[in-house]
Amino acid sequence: MKKPAAAAPEMPHPMEELLRMDRIPHIWCPTCGLGTVVTAFAAALETLELPLDDVAVVSGIGCTGRVAGYIKVDSFHTTHGRAIPFATGLHLTNPKLKTVVISGDGDLISIGGNHFIHAARRNVDITVICVNNFTYAMTGGQVAPTTPLGANASTMPYGNYERPFNIPYLAESSGAVYVARWSALHVRRLTTAIAEALEKPGFSVVEVISPCSTLYSRRNRLGTGLDLMKFYHDNCVIKHGAPTRELDIGFQEEITVGKFVDLERPTYVDAMNKWYAGVFGDDYEPYEGAVK
């Protein structure tokens, strides 16, 4: 029998500063990638040395939606699909806050898809971290608008025949100014991407491909989350600047990851201030938020 690790004095995990420890252990299944994504987000905040009081996290409903409940910053767990409109309101009330949406592919791209494209179109200065596990995990593995063609889902028992969205392409064509995709295994590059997205003025999107071991993986006989991590290791290809139209994800096919879009465009608030300054001249006081 292997002996336990040398009994170093039990110290609190550094993440405990950022977690609501009264809610830990979290509900996520063994070998689910969501906990790893939370660590990458925390590491990005650490890199930027952002005071936690200046950060707000908004989630919708789903396994990923639980993130808002675990992170110890001001956070809100909205209704299904409504994370982006809630975050938009929060951001417009206090534009100095770093407002971050962390939610699932179903929540953001299906029921919340309309909010996603319009926040991108307006270039609302928020960051969206979209955890794509290719399914509606929390409700039992139903087909999502991101489920690859041919993959099995509880509502597609003979395989999915609906063409999925390619999230980076959707984001770019709707107007996002920063778009990246990484997997939960690329935890350091993911951290860098989240940090860059947080610093970017405007609508920034980081898609994270993450294992759902219990539903997506089991229905498709892909093994545990570790097997999916190994799949990402062997099949993710880094192509920075790849045209987003080429980023479709096929069932168990190569996944292109990298930073695809990083450009400048006036944010919603900048555009409004510039427009009204043009209309009203010196009478207009630029809007900087309702919170002083």
Added chain:
Amino acid sequence: MPKDLPAAPDSTKSKYWRKPLDADKVKIPHGELHILTARCKGCMFCVEYCPRGVLEMSEDFNAKGYHYPVAENDPACVNCRLCEMLCPEFAIFCLAVEEEDAVDDS
């Protein structure tokens, strides 16, 4: 061959034939692992991706019924913290310990 160029390194003598010029000066970082075994859910992300092969799964179970990592090769840990970053349960972390002089293991 011009005389003032250094002779090519003898690749038969060392497998690290491109020995860095400052190899005798650099310090190899070393980490002290902390494993919160009770929290672990046995995913093995840490074991699989530790670049130094420090970790192995235990044979016994924690109270939740999962195997957890044990540091079988603790001195090899270079405090890269990849295990800490990948762990979805916040169950393992690594702290830097006083750096040791590099050893020439060529």
